[in-house]
Amino acid sequence: MYKKVLVDFPALDQASQFTAEKLKQIRSSLDSALQASPHKEKITVVAVGSYGRGEASESSDIDAYIMFDSDRAAADVIANELKEIEKILNSHVLKETGSTGTFGADVCIRFTDMLSNIGGKDDSNAQITRRLLFLLEGTWLYGEDRFRQYRLELLSRYIKPSGADGKIARFLLNDIIRYYRTIATDFEHKVSDQKQEWGLRQVKLRFSRKILYFGGIVAIAETAELPQQQTLEKISDWFDHQGLERLYKASPDLPQTAQVLRLYEYFLERVSKPDVRQTLEQLQKEDRDTCEPYCDLREKGVELSEVLAEWLKEKYPADHQIHHALIF
Known part of the structure; x- marks a missing residue:
């Protein structure tokens, strides 16, 4: 159903289709390249960022990393495979990954x-x-079964079978909150101390990072009343869906859901324009109030926060565990 809804949001739909096609090509290339490797059952390649969110474009880099299931150093064991993986990623995604x-x-x-x-x-x-x-x-680029197994194993560090049934996954929620606050703190360090670009990074904080955070909240809230083992499995299922899709899946009929999609569509459409993107990439903090694209997206970002807050209140009753857990 979500894929059909995207037809009404051209920028989201185009990004989703572009990402899906690129992921298909990369997965096929990696599968062919690693087919003969004696270590293929120990290699997993993961993508996050715009390729993980399903909103990549030609101007996107690919945030990827490799997991190698061995006590021996990867550089000593799979040096050739690592070179092949790098070659394939670079051939499919031209923009270099951040430094x-x-x-x-x-x-x-x-x-x-x-x-x-x-x-x-x-x-x-x-x-x-x-x-x-x-x-x-x-999302996975190579080693789908291991990727899913790893996700369950990682979630089991947060959600213990011995925990009380019907209780929210508070350990996981606290780590998601901590990470979201870390992003904001790290942003200030990168732009102040490391002198990295400010404008586009700031806009992403107001949109994609916010949905990343809120999508985690939704997955946890939707599993709050379940037995621990079901909570573990269902949260993993929720993480199969991208952030915006989680909001839609949780409550497709809430008017705030359509508002969130419209606001995110606007953000994606604006930053996909080369002139707007270049302006934001070159924007200095002290010039922000005279930059029309930034001021426009800043206002939309404030609106997105307000709509997400309304969504949370409308979706979950006042006595739902998520409200108390987000504060305390």
Whole structure:
């Protein structure tokens, strides 16, 4: 049903179709390239970002990383496979991945590392980013079955079978909240200390990062009354759907759902225009109030926040666990 609804939102529909076709091509290429590898059953390639959200375009890079299920260093065991993966990603997606080191065809981690130190002193920004994006907007490029198995294993670190039935997945919710606040804090560091571009990054905070966060809230709220084992399985099912789709799936008839889609359509349509995107990429913070595209999208971002707040109140009664859990 959601795919049919997108027909009324051309920018969302075009991005969804573009992403689906690109993912199909990349998956096919990786499957062929790794078919003969003796280590293929230990390799999983994950995409997040615009390719995970289903809203990629020709101007998008691909935030990807590799998981290698071995105690031995990947560079020593699958050096040829890593080169092949990088070659394929670069051939399908021309824009280079950002330089933070969190993502890229040369980033290879062990899944067991993703399970470790959740909330601990060694839980770095890179680690929490890979972990939460894996859950909230991740999709597979290679190794679909392992990707789904890993997601269930990771969720089981948050949702214990021994936990009380009918209770909200508070550990997971707290980590999602923490990550969303980390994004905002990290943004200030990147633009103030590292002098990275400000305008487009700011607009994304007001739209795509907000839906990332809210989509996680929806998945947790929708499973609040279930037994623990069902909560684990159902949240994993909810994460099969992208953020906007979760809102639609949870409440397709709420008027606020259509409003959210319209506002996000407007954002996507605007930033897909080369002149607008270039203006935002070059915008300095001190010039923001005289930049028409930015001021326009800032207002729409405020409206999106208001509509999402209304959606939450309309969808879940006042005594629903999600309201208390978001504050305390």
